[in-house]
Amino acid sequence: MQLRHVDAGSCNGCEIEIAQAFAPVCDAGRFGARLVASPRHADGLLVTGVVTKNMAVPLQMTFEATPRPRVVVACGDCAVNGGLFAGAYGVAGSVHDVVPVDVEIPGCPPEPSEITEALRRLTGR
Amino acid sequence: MSTAAYFIGLGAASAAALLGAVLPARRRLLAAAVLSAAACLAALVGAGDVLVSGHAFSVHTAQVLPLTGVDLSLDPLGALFVAATAVVGLAVSCYSVGYGVHATPSRIATATLPAFLATLLLVPAAASVATFMVAWELMALTSLLALLTDHRRRRETRDAAQWYAAMTHIGAAAILLGLVLLAAHAGGQSFAAIAAHRRQLSLPLTSVVFVLTLFGFASKAGAVPLHVWLPRAHPEAPSPVSALMSGAMVNLGVYGILRVGEDLLGGGEMWWWLVVAALGVVSAVFGALHAAASTDTKRLLAYSTVDNVGLVLIGVGAAGALAAGGQQALAGLVLLAALFHLVNHALFKGCLFLGAGALQHAAGTRDLDRLGGLARKMPATAIFFGAGALSISALPGLNGFASEWLLFEGLLQGFASRSAVTVAALLAGVATLAITGGLTATAFVKALGVGFLGQPRSEGAGAAREVGPSMLIGMGFLAGGCVVLGIVPGVVLPVIDRATTAGLVAGASRAIRPGLGLALASVHSEIDPGLLVGGLLVALVVAWGAVRLAPRSAELRSPRRAAAWGCGRDLQTARMEITATSFAEPLQRVFADVLRPDHDLEVTHTAESRYFPEAITFHQRVDDAVERVVYRPVMAAVAWWGHLARRVPNGSVHRYLAFGFATLVLVLVVLA
């Protein structure tokens, strides 16, 4: 499972946790999950943060650029339902307002183990 | 038959020049082009006959030149150069029709191109010192005139022409001095007489003659440090002229070295040829580096000519050194490879220069940083330019690969030589071949990638259209030649071998075994590019068929079209593309000591705060280090001397009378 990470407007808390999910303690990589540099190489997107107005179109384009079949993982409360920033200035909505979401990882921020858990459900390992 | 065909060729080219000068504007272009194409065909037939049969012809007439008469003779060595010129000339003649169609060139411009062609065909046939020098100077003059075609519109053209004129005439003076010295001591000025008397010449004399003529011929061939005219003249000359200069004229420098060094002086000393090889090594590396750093298409091509001439000189030098060391068979092989590379260079560089002309014609600029996206607008030009670029980068299946392979093979086999100096020289040659191969590939990936792919970087490039059929035929002809010689190099090698035999004194023919591919006779080493390409094609067809026939899901059967991935930016402009300058930057950084780029970064700040820039401008120039280090001081010294000398004749009649009086007294004193 190769994922392209998209920061749609996060506070970067989620990013730190994602980095930890791929660090030696949890090591999501050993379950077959990988972060890649281009949506062209990806099986899906790993989206963090609320979708800001500026990032709505790029998120849409990244989604379009990912080959089918593809999954979208919304990581963190902001991505799932707006979280802390729901309805704030400059916010277009949560991820499912812009692209269809397949997997949700709640938490502000979710713990590395929770992220790994969700990714393992995707990779089936 | 060869005599008649050759002279018909010369006559037709001269007639083309004449018609170009006298016919009215609408007809002269076509008439000159048709006649010069016919001239090239006839010359090709004549030279081909000499090459295939191996019989030289010679003609002497007491007319035309007073006192000495004219001696013309075409042996296989000369015929090879005539043939190469004729092939390039044929393409150029065809191309020039379309090239001149929009702005009809002046009478002089129309006339000089065929005249230049005629002199190019004439030089390799000259068989006496007087004839050779006259032909050589005619070639210099006609090429200078041809270079000046656009002098009204651009200042740089005049500047380039001055450089070219100075370099070519210093060279011609050296050649004249050398050949006259030779003729005076050899008891005759015809080449045959000189060759017959060469045993009576002392070694110091022949060495002086060789060094003098080498200087002159190397300046014509564009060997570093005498190359400075090339990167100036080529961009400024009209493309047909640059194609002829690079595809045919620089060859004649190599011809001269071979003719004088091997044919007239009989091979001489080993150090002569080591000097030639050293010139080659320096030229190849320097040329390739500058080509990789250039952003002007034609400047890039000019430097790549310096590079390729360097490769040929490495071959010529190594062959001479091996022959002087007694290894005739190997010398034959290396010289064969060098001459083959020279022919190939004529083909692909001709094609590339014509392609660069098409770009300039269509997009209005030669600057790679302003081109881009032309592959979609000019597909045929892109294919032909691509064929040339792949050939020059020596990719298998194209002619550059064939000759570089042969050259590699020849040089590597010389490692068994007993002389340590030769082995060291060959080693340097092999290393040079390797490094220039990489640099050339970089240069042409840049030319092809930045020039033809991506989005257009300027309005001119955006509005470009495919060029007309005559230009395409011209380019296609040469590109086709690259492909054919790349796939079946074996068909021309026996012919070039004959020229090699004529070029080396103790000729060593049969360096290769007959066949379509490349097969060496001396050792077991062969490669067949035809099989290689055939196999590749079969593999492609099989892969394509497998993809088509494999069972696929519904999703895959109806492919989805999506826009090119642009990192999610919704505004994608051509300014975000990589440019030729940025592509060359890493390399330039590595070789900063040789290339010495000049940077100039200017940042203007907003009035409110120094932290916010308003505009950033960046300029970069990569000047020729040789020009800066060697030529500028010499020119400054000459200018200083000129200023000093101007003080002497200050316009005062009294002073002049005093000079006259002093001279008279001096003469009387001397005589008394």
Ligand code: SF4
């Ligand atoms: S979910 Fe929490 S940690 Fe993640 S982006 Fe939103 S606010 Fe930051």
